[in-house]
Amino acid sequence: MPEAPPLATEHLTRVVDGQTLVADVSIEVRAEEVFVVFGPSGSGKSSLLRLLNRLDEPTGGTVYLDGTDYRTIDPRTLRRRVGWVPQRPTLIEGTVAENVAWGPTLRDEPVDEARLHELLDRLGLSGFADRDADRLSGGEAQRVAIARTLFNDPDVVLLDEPASSLDAAAADRVESLLADVMAAYALTAVLVTHDADRARRLGHRGVRLRDGGGVATGSLDALLSG
Amino acid sequence: MFQDLLNHIQDPIVWTGLTQVGAAAVLAALVVLLSRRRGLGLEAELSIAFARGFVQIVAVGLVIGGLLTVPVAWSALILLGMVGGATWISRQRGTGLPGVTQVSFLAITVGAGLVIVTMTGAGAIEPTVRSLVPVGSLVIANAMKINGLALNRLKDELRDKRDEIEVGLALGGPPAAVLARHLRTGVRASLIPVVDSLKSLGWVWIPGVMAGMILGGENPVYAALYQFVIMAMIFAAGGLTSMLTSLLMGRRVMTAAEQLRRIGDDGD
Numbered sequence: 001m002p003e004a005p006p007l008a009t010e011h012l013t014r015v016v017d018g019q020t021l022v023a024d025v026s027i028e029v030r031a032e033e034v035f036v037v038f039g040p041s042g043s044g045k046s047s048l049l050r051l052l053n054r055l056d057e058p059t060g061g062t063v064y065l066d067g068t069d070y071r072t073i074d075p076r077t078l079r080r081r082v083g084w085v086p087q088r089p090t091l092i093e094g095t096v097a098e099n100v101a102w103g104p105t106l107r108d109e110p111v112d113e114a115r116l117h118e119l120l121d122r123l124g125l126s127g128f129a130d131r132d133a134d135r136l137s138g139g140e141a142q143r144v145a146i147a148r149t150l151f152n153d154p155d156v157v158l159l160d161e162p163a164s165s166l167d168a169a170a171a172d173r174v175e176s177l178l179a180d181v182m183a184a185y186a187l188t189a190v191l192v193t194h195d196a197d198r199a200r201r202l203g204h205r206g207v208r209l210r211d212g213g214g215v216a217t218g219s220l221d222a223l224l225s226g
Numbered sequence: 227m228f229q230d231l232l233n234h235i236q237d238p239i240v241w242t243g244l245t246q247v248g249a250a251a252v253l254a255a256l257v258v259l260l261s262r263r264r265g266l267g268l269e270a271e272l273s274i275a276f277a278r279g280f281v282q283i284v285a286v287g288l289v290i291g292g293l294l295t296v297p298v299a300w301s302a303l304i305l306l307g308m309v310g311g312a313t314w315i316s317r318q319r320g321t322g323l324p325g326v327t328q329v330s331f332l333a334i335t336v337g338a339g340l341v342i343v344t345m346t347g348a349g350a351i352e353p354t355v356r357s358l359v360p361v362g363s364l365v366i367a368n369a370m371k372i373n374g375l376a377l378n379r380l381k382d383e384l385r386d387k388r389d390e391i392e393v394g395l396a397l398g399g400p401p402a403a404v405l406a407r408h409l410r411t412g413v414r415a416s417l418i419p420v421v422d423s424l425k426s427l428g429w430v431w432i433p434g435v436m437a438g439m440i441l442g443g444e445n446p447v448y449a450a451l452y453q454f455v456i457m458a459m460i461f462a463a464g465g466l467t468s469m470l471t472s473l474l475m476g477r478r479v480m481t482a483a484e485q486l487r488r489i490g491d492d493g494d
Contacts, residue, residue, distance in 0.1 A: 054485070076398045079395065086396075103397035
């Protein structure tokens with residue numbers, strides 16, 4: 001029997017006040033691949049991502065994690081397993097280290113300092129641990145946000161246009177560090193982007209969305225040329 | 227009851243009071259006149275406000291005069307009515323928050339109720355309508371103000387910090403821990419006026435109860451002590467109300483799947 005994919009959706013739908021945000025999306029994300037959710041602005045990419053870690057509730061369909069319907073999984077466990085990097089880093093007041101360790105701190109768990117520094121090193125933030133999060137550049141803040149999500153050791157990472165608010169140089173740096181870290185940790189990821197070049201550089205397969213619905217799924221070459 | 231009310235009205239002190247009102251009215255009329263001379267255009271508004279204030283306060287005096295004759299058990303009903311009014315007014319500060327009416331009613335009832343019952347038991351409030359209704363109303367009115375401030379701040383906080391809260395939830399944080407700092411902000415903001423009142427008590431302002439007691443010939447030291455008791459009651463009831471509102475609202479704003487509800491502009 002084939003192994004269940006780490007993450008799959010089945011007829012996933014979200015309708016709010018009569019407006020369809022996500023329409024009947026069925027996708028399958030394979031282990032250790034970067035699955036790209038591609039489409040123009042307003043096509044439902046971020047809305048789809050928010051359903052994958054259940055930050056919003058589907059009004060139809062569901063999501064499976066390793067073959068298990070995610071509605072049967074405790075939301076906190078689910079969100080640890082499916083990490084989310086939002087478009088804007090949204091750091092809390094405090095140091096970089098406090099931001100990266102925010103997950104375990106909220107859960108009242110011990111913080112693995114060695115791992116924290118390892119992650120900071122990997123994301124080009126060596127020596128940043130004690131810096132005030134308020135004083136970071138946009139690119140640095142986004143890298144802290146990525147470290148914060150990875151520090152939770154998720155099975156799948158949701159990346160919501162992590163470089164979209166940055167200038168070209170900072171975006172490229174975030175992208176290359178992200179590629180390195182994903183390869184190093186053999187991460188499975190879902191990447192939302194409207195940038196075809198970035199999708200090609202980071203992704204393996206994906207889905208193209210229009211008006212909330214998936215219009216094509218498969219290899220990136222076919223999707224992005226379509 | 228009606229005869230008692232008639233006796234209150236016919237009391238010679240009432241006529242003395244009316245004369246004093248006349249003197250105060252002359253001063254108020256002077257302000258209206260000055261306003262007209264200087265072209266402020268406030269005459270109508272000032273006159274109406276003055277007349278309205280007079281009618282309202284005399285009506286309250288008459289109501290309290292009538293209430294003084296009812297059995298003490300009625301106090302609970304009267305105070306409950308006041309809690310209802312306080313709920314209605316303060317809930318408007320949190321319009322759009324889920325279950326805001328229920329939460330406000332529960333928080334004010336428990337916050338103010340606990341203080342009134344405890345202090346009545348301790349002998350600080352006489353178990354009479356004459357004492358329970360006015361002191362109770364002071365406590366309830368302040369719980370209302372503090373509840374309104376807490377709701378207002380909480381609503382702003384939940385809207386402005388939505389991204390931060392969702393990041394906390396997305397990291398697998400328990401809602402109580404994720405919301406803690408935002409709920410604390412609401413409680414702290416709501417208690418600032420009462421804390422400032424406590425700080426300035428006596429040297430910046432002499433509050434009404436103490437002033438009234440001194441004017442009524444009461445021992446000034448006892449008047450001061452009793453005023454402090456009143457302030458402490460206001461602080462305790464307000465603090466309890468604000469904390470309860472935050473606690474209950476912290477649960478209401480989350481769905482069963484630990485998602486932050488949308489904070490709308492209207493309704494419960």
